[in-house]
Amino acid sequence: MSSNGAAPADGVTPAAAATTDAAVASSSKSAAMERDKKRLGIRQANAQVWREGPQPPKGPLDSNMKKNTGFIKRVKQTLGVESRDHIVKEVATLNLDKYVEEVVQAIPEGLAKCASQKDSFAAAESISALHQRFGPTVFSLPLSLLLSAQLSMPSRVALQALSSDQKEKDEAARVARQRPLLRATAELCLVDLIRAKTAEAGDDPPNLSWLFSVTKDLLSVDREHSNVPIVITLLKGFGPNLIGPPSSSTTAPVDDNLDEGADVLVPRKVQSRFRKLFETYFSTLEKRVTREYERLQEQDRRNHEAYIKSGEIFEDRQHNYERMTKNFEKVHEWGKSLSDLLGVPMPKLKSEAKSSGVGLAINLDSRSSLGADRATEAEFATGKSPWEDDDTRRFYEDLTDLRDLVPPSLLGEKAGAVTADPLQTSAAADAIPSTEGKQASAEVSPLMSDSAELGEAIVPSEDEAPPGAAATTKDEIDMGAGPAAQLTTLLTKLPELTNRAMIDSAAVDFAFMNSKGARKRLVKHLGAIPRNRSDLIPYYARLVATLQPYMPDVGQGIVALLDQEFRYLQKKKNVDLSETRAKNVRFLGELTKFKVTPLYTIFHCFKMCLDDFAGPNIENLATLLETCGRYLLRNEETGERTRNILEMVRRKRAAQNLDHRYVLMLDNAYYQCNPPDRTAVPQKERSSIELYIRWLIYEVLAKKTAAKVLLQLRKLPWGDASVRKMLEETFVRSWRVKFSNLHLLAVLVADLQAYHPDFAIHVIDTVCEQMHVGMETNIFKHNVRRVATTKYLGELYNYRLVGSSLILDQLWAFVTFGHPGGRPLPGQICPTDAPDDYFRIRLVCTLLDACGHCFDRGLLRKRLDDFLIFLNLYLLSKAQPVPMDVDFMLADTLETLRPKFVMSKSFDQVSVQVDAMLAAAATSNEQQKQKESIPSVMDQDDGEEDEESSASEDELVDARSKRRESASDTESEDxxxxxxxxxxxxxxxxxxxxxxxxxxxxxxxxxxxxxxxxxxxxxxxxxxxxxxxxxxxxxxxxxxxxxxxxxxxxxxxxxxxxxxxxxxxxxxxxxxxxxxxxxxxxxxxxxxxxxxxxxxxxxxxxxxxxxxxxxxxxxxxxxxxxxxxxxxxxxxxxxxxxxxxxxxxxxxxxxxxxxxxxxxxxx
Incomplete structure (x- = not known):
């Protein structure tokens, strides 16, 4: 009994659930019908204003500025339900004639804050009151233009100038702003508040024609499908009104008699056009979902193979897979939402998994792939590959497939489903139909190319050109003014596109404006590349190669143009056109590596250069061999012929008495395309602890990680002689550390000194020895390490590891070492310091830049001033004039240390100053010796001055070296x-x-x-x-x-x-x-x-x-x-x-x- 009584209370019977659903559906339907009736009433009132104009206001109007300003502020803040009554009341009582423009400017901001359907309808009522008050000319038409601008897509040129992160942020902000704005604007169109111009509307109602045009513009250029959330928001609010019931719906059909009545918000014909527009956009999204899924499956397969080969999935692969997964999930959710709203099915995604045999198949493939990878690495190492490295191979072989990014119709391909459209029936083998130019000029997007019926859905049939329009004799007619300007902008930007991603993006952009005239302009522009911009040739060749599969006339045109130019230059052998010749043959060679230039064309160029083996043809031949010789030699199809050419080049070079410049040019080209066989350089075997030490010092060491690196170094087994030797070798090779991190290396030495003082002493002694050996040998290839060692020594002084006397001694050694008597003279030959060798001046500047700022007071300042006088003498003993870079470096150093010091230009004058300085130093030393030999109580205070000259400068002048914890006695350096x-x-x-x-x-x-x-x-x-x-x-x-x-x-x-x-x-x-x-x-x-x-x-x-x-x-x-x-x-x-x-x-x-x-x- 109890259980039977509880059943109705706890459960819900199917009949009750069906009754509840029916009640909810009936309530929603009745609410929608009530709202449509209100819309019809507002639309009739607005239509009357469009026909007859506004009615004059009744009664006096309030011109209070504060109230008018408050009204504008209220419109800008919100146009929702809570402010509707207040706004309608103020529209009838305020004198807003002087503020109409400000009100119009404030309305889009208020519409963008309408968060619900009720707020949008309330905004329509409020704005309708303004429309009925001020009329179309003053209010409605300016508002239509403003909303059209607010709902437009940003300029593609402006987006390309932004970085990828900034572009993402801007796109997200635009979508968030346009979603509520388009929904509220659609509400305004349904009540006939916004209209298009009569000429643009055609037979459709002008209000719906305006909405269709804005929506089409948003979707037609949306290649990334970023506007899907906007479409979803629009269909959720006005789907039944704009597109009618779904095609697969089982509901009762709509009465056709309502089409001609006055009580229909959207006629059936316009609904059909909206439905075709959205379904076509969904078809492009459907293809993207399928494509993203296939790529995700492919990436998953590659990750699995990589895991089998290496035992782990690297971080970059993992991040790439996660990014692709997020993109697919986002696009898939969009597709499901749009599918439900349109009533069309989602595509079926086919998995690549093959039951239980997947693991075995992947294992087999992974072994093969691993072997191929190892073979490729071996080819790169031994020089047997056509490419120098893997990056070069990817540049020439991994090209962007335009079919994934551009509609097939713009690429000259047919849509497989329907071919009844008369605009796509005239196809030729060597030209793309003129419809492409028509579509490109209208900037019809991917959504416009999937069916023949799409043209009817977007472009009125009366505006379409007849098929005979393709027979024009002027190619420029194929392009409208807009696409022509866009193409001009693209061609102007080409010289700035100097990386792979930018040139691939340019290829995609060109495909969207593809036409016969555009392709001819592109060929002409690429053929006119500046002579001094040879760096652009590989990127232009990649652009041609990317377009080649779908626009073969571009590749054929540029090759024909270059071949014609090559033949012309062969007739002008006596004219100095070296840059033009180099540009021509280099372009042909780059196109050869992209497989655009036919083989017979490139070998014909080789033949012409070998037949007339002299003058400019030698330069052409060397440029061809440097550009594409390696590729042709290691290609199975052309290897034998290329070897014959190389052998003929060697014979002709040996048989003729060529200029030394030509001989060197041919040798370089020969060995560049056919380097001698050599074994790979063996890699030094290092222990794990040595690799760890090197990793800490060379890679991990940074400002934020210095403390952690120090801690790890202290944990090492310092008692082990081999480990200690590794540490000493690492710390004395300062040139292997980043130049900006040398001070951190000195910090580590300073910290380790407290625990291992003998280690710090060894580092300092080795650094000083390296400086001395560098001056003795003066080997040019060691200049970089000598600069790093000098900088390192200065940083050791900054961290109190060496004294100032050592720095001064090293400075004086730079300008005196190797010179007889330590006195450099003009024209004096020194084996280790030639008159035209200015490298020691660079070392002096490096050391002074590192620690010279500490010599700014007391005795150290005078000692440095004396050295600068002698440095002036050393500079004048060098060959004059001094190179500009050395002069600038020295000027910058002196500007920092001694701004008032002026370098003399007279050697005699400086010699007098040096002699006086040396004499004063000798006298001072003699006086000091005399004072030391006569001790006296009276000289107690005088002894302080003597001690100042002999005591440690780090004690008495450079206060950095004093201990804070103690003021005890310290030893002098001397x-x-x-x-x-x-x-x-x-x-x-x-x-x-x-x-x-x-x-x-x-x-x-x-x-x-x-x-x-x-x-x-x-x-x-x-x-x-x-x-x-x-x-x-x-x-x-x-x-x-x-x-x-x-x-x-x-x-x-x-x-x-x-x-x-x-x-x-x-x-x-x-x-x-x-x-x-x-x-x-x-x-x-x-x-x-x-x-x-x-x-x-x-x-x-x-x-x-x-x-x-x-x-x-x-x-x-x-x-x-x-x-x-x-x-x-x-x-x-x-x-x-x-x-x-x-x-x-x-x-x-x-x-x-x-x-x-x-x-x-x-x-």
């Missing part, structure tokens, strides 16, 4: 610095105090005033003080300005306080007082501050010591100034310590890791 002289400590603050304290007693007479850089703009904030303090401050400011000028001349940079001005005779007085003066100053430091008062008596300057109280304004200001300058110096030191000196953005990203690399400089 001698140890005795830090016991610093009584107050070795910190940074103490170091600054030592610098400041030594300035007063360190300088000799005439030099103290140039020791400091003045701050003239320093102002003092002081309260009212005694007159003495103000006058003293004024006098000291004037004194500091004079000393600042001297300091600029000296070039020293030691910023001191304004009251620390050096006086020329102060040091002398201090020396006379002896060592007592410092002690007195120390005793009075607590209560007083000593100042020097400068006075003048006549022409004599006098200085008096003045003890100023420590709490006076001048003393307080002086201390504040000193503290401020001290803080500035500390800040500068921090900036210098953090400054890595590189402009490269890659280096900036690694600052965090480089801050931890604080290595000592290695001598």
């Amino acid at each position: 001698e140890a610095v005795d830090d016991d002289d610093d009584d107050e400590g070795d910190g940074e603050g103490d170091e600054d105090e030592d610098d400041e304290g030594g300035d007063e007693s360190d300088s000799s007479p005439g030099e103290v005033a140039g020791e400091f850089e003045r701050n003239q703009d320093q102002s003092f904030d002081q309260d009212a003080e005694d007159e003495f303090a103000r006058e003293l401050a004024k006098m000291m400011t004037e004194s500091s300005s004079n000393a600042s000028a001297l300091s600029a001349n000296r070039g020293h940079h030691h910023p001191k306080g304004i009251f620390d001005a050096g006086i020329p005779f102060i040091k002398k007085q201090q020396q006379e007082r002896g060592a007592a003066a410092p002690k007195e100053a120390e005793s009075s430091n607590d209560q007083h501050m000593r100042f020097t008062l400068l006075s003048k008596r006549g022409n004599k300057h006098l200085a008096h010591d003045v003890q100023v109280p420590a709490d006076s304004a001048i003393a307080v200001n002086s201390r504040a100034n000193e503290r401020q300058q001290m803080a500035e110096r500390q800040q500068l030191k921090k900036l210098v310590l953090g400054y890595e000196g590189r402009d490269d953005q890659d280096r900036a990203a690694m600052d965090a890791s480089l801050a931890r690399r604080t290595f000592r400089s290695n001598k």
Whole structure:
């Protein structure tokens, strides 16, 4: 009982389900009928406006600008159901006469936002109110033109200029915009709001004629079927109205009497035309589905074979297969949706699987394919293949089949199903019917070529030309103005198409505008290729070869034109037409490799050149052999004849006394087409760990992977001698690393130094030895590796692995090594550095570009300036003028390092500067030796200057080499610095105090005033003080300005306080007082501050010591100034310590890791 009672509640009987479906269908049908009745009412009102014009508005109109602007904004935002009543009301009350154009411009944007059928119908009601208010002339016709432009396809020329990714994005955006727009526009056409011009409409209603024309234009040029979503949206909304019931429908037939009535939205005749249009478009989509499926099956078979051969499917194959699968699924879904809407069946897809025998068949084929692949590789390696490599083979053999992309009718082929169309009945063997030109001129797409009835579906029969129109004598008449302009554009772009994909696309584009006149223009254009554009010849030949199977007259025409030109040039042997001859025979040779040039034609050219074996014919013969000799020699059909030609060439070359240029030309051509037999170069056997190391350094190493590479290198067994040797060999061969990654190689060495210091030492020693050997041998083929090694050395300095003295020594070695006495002279012959050899200058520029920016202050700056003077001497000792590239390179380097440095043009003048520089250096060395031999407490401060000249530049000048973690004593590169002289400590603050304290007693007479850089703009904030303090401050400011000028001349940079001005005779007085003066100053430091008062008596300057109280304004200001300058110096030191000196953005990203690399400089 319980189960019987539950059955009706839980289940639904078939009768109930049928009743529910019938109720839903009845409700939908009634809603559709109600909507059609409303459309008819709106259409009658709109038609009346088209006939009689708009009615004047009733009552006063509101001209408020704010309301009018708000109305335009509302139209632009939405025209859906929610705003319909408001818009209709405002149309009747607002004075919009001045804003009609803006309203028209806003309507397409509002229509594009109508997301449903209800919104589209509401938009039709709203726009109908505007139509009835303003009439056709002012409103409806401009709106029709605007919507036609919005629904048009983009220019093909504009699309070709975009990249593939950008083209995809633009197409997707266009389809998303046009889908709702076409649906809403179709609604406007059904209510007779949009019309075509009467001349264009013909017998059809002008509103439906406009919709048909727009739809046809969208589909007729859609080769990629990107407009299928637009068609699906249109048919979902208006399928029953536009195409009527499906042909296979079992519903009741439509009453024919309704065709002539006034209550029919779309007449049966127009429905028939729409149906033919959509079914033809579906037929092209059906072919594409089948073609995509076959390609997918073929790719699947190839992937299976590849898996059997190699055990894996490579990533590119997998990605290609996934992309093809996605494309097929998308197209197949489109096809099913369109099939359901049109009521036509989908094509049956045939699988290539053959029951259980598939695996065996594929195994057998895969072995055969593998053997063929290996044989092909062996042929490439031994030179037995007609092609140099596999890419060349694919260029000449893998041609695009136009049948897959272009309708058969445009290729001169017949549609197999129907042949009753009179426009396709006149076919000739040597010409394509003129219908092709007619169709091309109308840009009829793939959908127009599948049946003879399609012409009736798209083009009215009264507009079709009679068959006799093909008998015209002027080929240009076959092309309309539009296709002629498109062909002109295509021919103009041909010289820019310099890759395989672009030239194949041009072949497809030409096929769509194919006609007899177009083919003749193409032949004429290809034959007129510029003489200096021989790079275009292979691509033009590929274009001809792609068109050859379907347009043989193109290939025949170009070959006839070239053969005629060849015969003409044979008669003009005494005229210098070498470029024209080379272009002619090279074009013939390229067409031969594409199997376009007949064999008898090319061998006739060989015969004519051999019969008259002299002058231009030798050049022609050599060009032919270089172009197609290899192909002809290794072709079974022509191999024997080509060998005879080569033998005859050798005999004639030996028998005649030819010019050396001709002999060399013939030898090159002979060995290029018939290279001597040689064995393949054996590949070096490498262990797996060596291959891994090379892979890490040469391929993986990059800015983002440097840390990972370092980690992997540290994991290697460094204790193994063989592994260590592999690492050392890899790290010293810097020329095998990408030039932009050399700094990363130096980073790895710097990081590994902490764990393997002897490894870093070996790398540095080997790099220096390579530089020295390069200068000793000076082998030209090693120039690239010498540049890389030089760059590598500079990067090692940047990462604190070598000292500045090594860099300077290497720079000086570049300009002195091998020259007698280390002094280059003009005309002096040096075995390793010839006068016309400028390569060392390139090495100097490379090293300076790498690390020269670090030599920008202190003693290092002066040393580099001295070197640049000697570099000027070295440059003038070379043969003049200097090559332009070397001159530019040197100018760029100096512009970066020393913008104000000017290279002298006089050797004598530079020689004087060099002699003075060397003499000054010798004097400085002698003085230093004397100071070292007389130690004294008085020379404590002077010793700092001596130490500065002898201490490590990386310690005292290049602050990059200081450790942040410690301020402990460091060893000098040349001698140890005795830090016991610093009584107050070795910190940074103490170091600054030592610098400041030594300035007063360190300088000799005439030099103290140039020791400091003045701050003239320093102002003092002081309260009212005694007159003495103000006058003293004024006098000291004037004194500091004079000393600042001297300091600029000296070039020293030691910023001191304004009251620390050096006086020329102060040091002398201090020396006379002896060592007592410092002690007195120390005793009075607590209560007083000593100042020097400068006075003048006549022409004599006098200085008096003045003890100023420590709490006076001048003393307080002086201390504040000193503290401020001290803080500035500390800040500068921090900036210098953090400054890595590189402009490269890659280096900036690694600052965090480089801050931890604080290595000592290695001598």
